[in-house]
Amino acid sequence: MPDLAHTKKKTSVVIRSIGGSRAFRRRLMEMGLVPGTPVQIIDVAPLGDPLEIEVRNSRLSIRRNEAAQIEVAPAP
């Protein structure tokens, strides 16, 4: 199953599920990253980490190892 850390930049995908610790997945879900939400990587920080992602019209900074906990599927 592909995860968000391994998707290409500027490629829209859809969240399938979020793994990781309870605090982590709850924080993301409460910010609107629930299954079915479209998300895409906008950019990578100059040093290679973290990632800048766009979801629900807002820009978030998220570390690569955290993005790897987000399972995604190609946008329909």
Next chain:
Amino acid sequence: MSPPPPTAALRTPLVAIAGNPNTGKTTLFNALTGARAKVGNYPGVTVERRSGTVTTKRGPIELVDIPGSYSIIARTGEEQIAFSALAGLGGPRPDAVVVCVDATHAARGAYLALQVQELGLRVVIALTLIDEAGAAAPDAKALGAELGCEVVPMVARHGVGIAELIAAIERALAAGPATAIQRWEPSPALSAALAPVRAALPDTWPGGDAIALWALQSLDTDDELRDIPESVRRVVAASALHGHAIDDEVIAARWRWLDAHVAPLVKRPPDRSRTLRVDRILLHRFAGFAIFVGIMVVVFMALFSWTAPAIDAIDDGFTWLRTTVHDALPDGFLGDFISDGVIAGVGSVLVFLPQILLLFLFIGLLEDCGYMARVAFLMDRVMKAMNLHGKAFVPMLSGYACAVPAILATRTMERQRDRLLTMLVVPLMTCSARLPIYTLIIGALFAGSGWTQSLLMVGMYGFSVATALAAAFILSRTIKPLKAKRLPFVIELPPYRLPSVRDVIRQMWDRTSMFLREAGTVILGCTIALWALLYFPRELPTGSPDYDAMIARAPTPELKQELGNEKAGALLRNSYGGRLGRAIEPAIAPLGFDWKIGVGIVGAFAAREVFISTMGVVYSVGADADEDNPRLRSAMTEEKRADGTPVYTPLVGLTLMIFFALACQCMSTLAVVKRETGGYKWPLFLFAYMTTLAWIVSFAVYQGGRLLGFS
């Protein structure tokens, strides 16, 4: 039984202001309360508590600002504060809640509003930043109809909508208590899980499903919540329903409702083209870093050099005041106490003001315009390696000027753990108070080669960066409250906005006055105590020459001055502080230090640079000696041990610099850490670990140097 609550008519209505971070909540609060807001702290944690009143035709309303959050679910102490203030735990329950919803992120803001409504609180929505949202803002009436509350469109920084919001708050208060609204149906499994928790809630808590759900979602084996009854924890821990399942069900259910009812009101995405254009430059691989370095150089230079004239003016002003007062008062204790104790003490507090004001000005501007989040984004990779937060970069950098404003600047980080770790390593950075000591030692003991001198100075800077980063790495792996928990590092990169000068200045002033009130008084008290330690018993040791008679007979003013310096030296060496220096000699002798250096170390606890004036008095050169004073330098190089060898060899000089690089020789730092952590535990830990580290490394350098054949 608790007494019945006073009726609404008898007490001032309380309105809480909640909202996501970066929604203009502070601007709104400032616009509502004007200049009458008070800034304090929630007990036990460093979360600023802003409260104020707004006067309406029906009388005053008390407003309290709730820390910015995306949810009421809590895991850390800071998040618990937001929940407790809303739910009325350990304090009054608000009569109404203003939820700030950023018009460009209406659904996400409304998520918090749903939770507040589930708690049974009456909600008014302040739909902020409608100017920025433009056509992307949802229609206020339609949003209000969906959420079942009033929605007031606003541009808080221009005062647009303030009167309408106050009117809406008054209507909400007049409507009286609300009933809980929940937009989703719990599954049978969740209902079954809620019932025992609801039953276990203590009588002193507001009851109901919303609170039970909060407990089920918040309580965990590794949360940092306080004052949760064991009975509640037990029931939650025994719950048959898995935590992930509860979160999945509840959060998805709320978002389903929001996606069906709120998201369709947003007809088009907000225009982010300006932010995109700016980010293309500011986050660029090369240009972004170059600009980042440039901004940080400006911040650093400002703290380090631009404040120098103001600091010197404060220093000079207080020196003048001190001498004037001293001359005006009769000789003796009272004159010395007022001038050298109290006036000098006040000066030692106020001297921090230029750097604190300027640093908070920069931080306020960087945060308000949205760049601070980018600093964290750019630097996270580096800081993460040391388990530090990306936002720790600015406090660490400020530490090169002074640890006191740098520790105050840790407030930009939301989590206690991040703040604490940064506070504990910032004092290792080479602050400007260490420079005079390095200059004195390098100038006196490494004379000759300019290259060696510069290299040593650069080396001391490099050494401090290395130790601070190593300390962060080790502390975060060994000390439990500092361990990097699996807390998410998810931060919003908000759109760039023009900073509001009024908000920035307001915050600058709030934080500075809090420093003066709370840390300043401690620093003043410590300065006076240390002065007394080096002043009393004010007796010359037996067998001393009669300095006063000699001074009276001295033919020239220079000789009188000379004898006066000798007397001051004899008094200091015989003071309690002087005796303390002698008493610690066995402890510092293995580092190559004699007792006179011990007195200097005791005196330098007031502030590191005081080492120099203390040594000036110890060597009878006068308290006004500075690091470039040739007489102090030669007094040091000529100082001999009992066996005739010099005390200050280059090896001792290097060891002394290392000692000052590592030791926590600064009571102001400790006072500020006490203030920011709300107790004595962390300042004591800071002092203990830095002093131990300083001793061990100095010991290794000195003894190792001797083994290698250096003297």
